[in-house]
Amino acid sequence: MQNNNITSIGVDFGGTTIKLGVCRGAELLATDEPIPTQGHASPTALIRVIADRVTALQARYPEIAAVGVGVPGLVDFDRGFVHILTNVAGWNHIPLKKVLGDMTGLPCVVENDANAMAYAEWRHGAGKGLRNVVALTLGTGVGGGLILNGEMYRGSHFSAGEIGQMSVDYNGVVGHYGNFGALEKYMGNQQIAEYAMRCYADAGMVKKAEDCTPKAIAEAAATGDDVALQIWHQIADWLGTALASIAWLLNPDAFVIGGGVAQAGDLLFEPLENKMKSMLSAVVLEGLTIVPAKFQTEAGIIGNAALAADLAFEK
Template sequence: MPEKSSTSVGIDFGGTSVKLGVCRDGELLALDTPIITADFNGPAALITEMAARVAKLRVQHPEIASIGVGVPGLVDFEHGFVHILTNVPGWKHVPLKAILSEKTGLPVVVENDANAMAYAEFRYGAARGLNNIVALTMGTGIGGGLILNGQMYRGSGCAAGEIGQMSIHCDGKAGHYGNLGALEKYTGNREIAEHAVQRYAEANVIKTIEECTPKMIADAAKAGDDIARQIWQEIAEWLGTALASIAWLLNPDAFVIGGGVAQAGDLIFDPLKRKVQSMLSTVVWERLQIVPAKFSNEAGIIGNASLAADAIKA
């Protein structure tokens, strides 16, 4: 692993916007204004805009030596080929690396967004210096990225890390693929909100889905709301079951957790640690850290830039 890296552009391609920044050694040197994804009709126009933005950034930073792009979907990392982005119309079978590289003359790396987040935490974040890391991003869905034996682990079809689809209950609620007990169906933001509405209703408190975001439940718990505290305890039981299973399988150094749920701080991390410890042997538990992600909005930019910088050094 190179300790010093060159300057790169990191591109965080989301369903709503495309964020771009210039990084070196995990430091954000410049941040561009986001591209609004919907303003560009299809891959060709959007990639042309990405290339124009890179050209602009190179005026200030002529030392830029590579580009890393993270995308919300399935990619072929080796070829930088986007199979499909479910939430971005028109993105199917796009040779993103080839096109962007041709337009900019720079080496390009294309990665899944959850993997890029994991890489940012591994290289410069909460899990820096550790060898075996499981990173989770908790939002509407639950994504994951794995660093194993000090390397990004992508799996045989670049589809590894789908922690939200793992089962915590063999007869439980069906996930998107008919997979019973899918973690996402218990601890995705929408499912947490639905569960909270129900728990409040049981106590004759009427709340709407919109009033039960992770932040709102955290604020309520901090204000002394016992129902809200109980909800965090339940989230910890569900999430902890999945993390303990992963720990038995992989004996990792750390779980790094990002996203709305993680922002509840000790409200989630305290019961989560207790739950995971209660499910593990001493040997597996004693090496394990469960920590919040260091990076939030900028994780994608930093992770993708770092992947690109390390790839050209390797």
């Protein structure tokens, strides 16, 4: 049930820090000092730190009614169980929903971070109220989350939305899972930097990796650097191919695109939209929008708080 009047806490559990915020609907009422993710004696010790923060926020906002946590890994959403967090030692098989719920006395939900971002954009952001939304985050890798038929789509084993692993070339670069042509092997941050260095080298220019970040290439393109413009065109080609495939398969209302690479704005979105228009039928294009995400760093907090507000009372 969608409820914009419930006050809830969203917890954005990252590999480096854990951020908490109090939300009422789309409104972010308060945020808290980030908690370092690493260096705790055990997962339970870390959950205790989070629970204490939740309790402290409850003192300020007694109306807090639920808490939602988004984690960077594989989650059984129904049970609120963390299977594994690749980048956080010891986080295997943790019944996070139960432990945090017992410690705080609040209803909890636990979600994958890419899904939480998608939920934030669908409930309160760039895909608000649409029936079918594909949300992506372009950064170190390419993550995604799906809202289909007006609800979060998680797949049969809570693993849907792995857009970065989709293939754009059956004979292409091999991805992490042996998957040829995996999109993120073309347009993850590091892959973009490597590709850019090659492009500049081909043009007779030597560039260091730190001068080939998406941000640096966007700045160069903004000054009219032809090589940089060509790089964005190629990125749009890879991404547009994958998104066109998704559009043929799912016929969605919107693609909502966030993350560092999306900060390039029109440099990415203009060729991307042209690429997709060139690859889709009129019917699939009808009403389809390709938009930047509304939320940046706060997407996790807002999405998890919204999931908690909407769902914590259904379980």
